[in-house]
Amino acid sequence: MGLTWKERAFTALLGAAAVSGLTTLILFLVEATNVLLPADTKFGIVFDAGSSHTSLFVYQWLANKENDTGVVSQALACQAKGPGISSYASDPAQAGESLQGCLEEALALIPKAKHQQTPMFLGATAGMRLLSQKNSSQAEDVFAAVSRVLSQSPADFWGAELLAGQDEGALGWVTINYVLGLLVKYSFSGEWIRPLEGTLVGALDMGGASTQITFVPGGPILDTTTQVTFCLYGTEHSVYTHSYLCFGRDQMLNRLLAGLVQSSPGLLVRHPCYHSGYRGTLALAPLYGSPCVQAAAPRDLGRNLTVEGTGNPGACVAAIRGLFNFSSCEGRGDCAFDRVYQPPVRGQFYAFSNFYHTFHFLNLTSRPPLATANATVWEFCQRPWKLVEASSPGQDHRLRDYCASGLYILTLLLEGYGFSQETWGGIEFRKQAGGTDIGWTLGYMLNLTSLIPAEAPAQWRAQSYGVWVAGVVFLVLTLVAILGATAVQLWLRD
Incomplete structure (x- = not known):
């Protein structure tokens, strides 16, 4: 005796559910491809402890890097209340306390899960250089007080150190050339490119206690004590730099x-x-x-x-x-003043810090x-x-x-x-370029990212949009066929 039409319908719906379900499984599993998820974001905190005030900057960059150097952007700038930390020589504990407000602001910005992975550094400049000359034990007490406060934070404290004047000038040069896109920039074709060496600009910085000049000269640097070399984004840069203490x-x-x-x-x-x-x-x-x-x-x-x-x-x-000793350089073409070697200035320059603040007031910018x-x-x-x-x-x-x-x-x-x-x-x-404050801190963070290992982007299984839509359609058909077969089976029992 042959099957009734209800039994044939049940068999057909059950077969359709099996075929549709198998197709859905194949689409979701066999056609899946590996895709790269966006790279994780890393953060860094740098304190600029200058002679007149202290500033904090938070920087961020993607964990995968371009030629071993992070592509860094500024996420926060905060000026600590009160004067520079060298002003607290007679009360070192207050030097550390003065940083608390900005530190709390930085930690509120950075996700808590990333606090322990966030490097934090304090670099002191000419104000602390002078205090170290005047009273080294007082300077040590100030650094110890600052370190106590910062080491108690959840961030990865890398230390509080006296930044050499040469480093301050050279890192400021890195910052200005980076924010102008002269070290590396993203092209319209979707590739990172490095501009020509001749387009790099010089940096003129003036704080409260020192002033720095840094640039790429037209010829060899004859006094190697004034030369600093960086390797950033796969390219080596050699610059002339000198810091004049007491000329801030x-x-x-x-x-x-x-x-x-x-x-x-x-x-x-x-x-x-x-x-x-x-x-x-x-x-x-x-x-x-x-x-x-x-x-x-x-x-x-x-x-x-x-x-x-x-x-x-x-x-x-x-x-x-x-205030200058110009006579010590008479008859020399490679000398600035006070017997300091300097090649002839060359190219474009950016003047910031007190250069900018003074000329901004005088409407000369x-x-x-x-x-x-x-x-x-x-x-x-x-x-x-x-x-x-x-x-x-x-x-x-x-x-x-x-x-x-x-x-x-x-x-x-x-x-x-x-x-x-x-x-x-x-x-x-200028005070800023590209929405970023000009100074040594960003240059320090760029240099620091070359010491932090890059992370490979995470992979995930995913389908193309068309395959995903087809899979959803077959999944719905499977459910409809199963529901239909169930209804027919109940009808047969009745």
């Missing part, structure tokens, strides 16, 4: 004032770099507390000094020139001709103090010093480093 903005102002005190008969100093009509008092003792000030201290250090401004830019320049820049600074120096105060409210503690700083920068760049009217146009005064 704040130490220059102290040295300038100490020189004027020495040439004044009493405790009244007529300051040519301060605006006419300015009058102020300050304590004498702190002025002679820095190793940079080598002038003989007056006997009555406990008394206050009265300073009056005369607003004379010509006399101000003469006093500033007294739009690359005006040298004559315009010079005339602007001189005109500002000759303004009466009341006019200057009225036009710039809220900037009292720095306001009196912009004239001296502007003339000092012009003297340093032109007479010191050897820029001319022709090469002046190649200097750009």
Whole structure:
């Protein structure tokens, strides 16, 4: 006796479910391919402990690298409250406490699962260099206090160290060339490329206690003590760099004032770099507390000094020139000042930190001709103090010093480093480039990523979109066939 139509329907639906289910299994398993998941993100924390303040930066990069160097971006910038850590020499514990706020902000940004894998480093610059010269035990106490606080955090603390001036200059050069895309950049064709060597720019940095110049010269570097070599993104770079301790903005102002005190008969100093009509008092003792000030201290250090401004830019320049030893380089084409070897400047330069802050205040960051820049600074120096105060409210503690700083920068760049009217146009005064702060910290992090092993991208099994859609369709057909067969079977029982 033959099967009824209900039994035939049940058999057909059961067979269809089996075929559709088998097809679904084949599509999901046999046609699956290996795909690369996005690389894991790594983080790093760097403290820049400068002479006047401390800044924290958080950087991030993908675990797979380009020619052994991470492609790094800035994720956070935070300025710690209070002065630089060298200012806490008499109370070292406060140096560590001053970093807590920014550290908490950084750890809140970085996922907790990555805290223990996040390298953290503190580099101290010229302020701590001076403290180490003045009182090495105090400097050691400050570093110990800072290390205690940072080592208690969940991040991987790599140490707190004194950064050499040469490293500060060279790493700043790495930073500016990296953010400008001159070391490596992503092409439209989807490949990482390295621009030509001749496109690299020089770096001009000025902190509170030191200033640095770094660039690729046109010929060999004859003094190897001024040469630093990097290997980044598979390419080797050799740069000239020199750091001038005591030639930073704040130490220059102290040295300038100490020189004027020495040439004044009493405790009244007529300051040519301060605006006419300015009058102020300050304590004498702190002025002679820095190793940079080598002038003989007056006997009555406990008394206050009265300073009056005369607003004379010509006399101000003469006093500033007294801070340099230009005569030691006379007749030499490869010398800057104070007998320091320097090849002739070459190419484009980026000037940042106090170079930028001073020229930004003076509205000189739009690359005006040298004559315009010079005339602007001189005109500002000759303004009466009341006019200057009225036009710039809220900037009292720095306001009196912009004239001296502007003339000092012009003297340093032109007479010191050897820029001319022709090469002046190649200097750009910037605080940031590509949304990233310019300084040594990013260069340090780029160099650090070459020491951290790269990770291979994770693999996963996945289907193409078309295969995935077909698999879903057959899965639905399988379920429909099974449900149909179940219904028919129940009908047969009835």
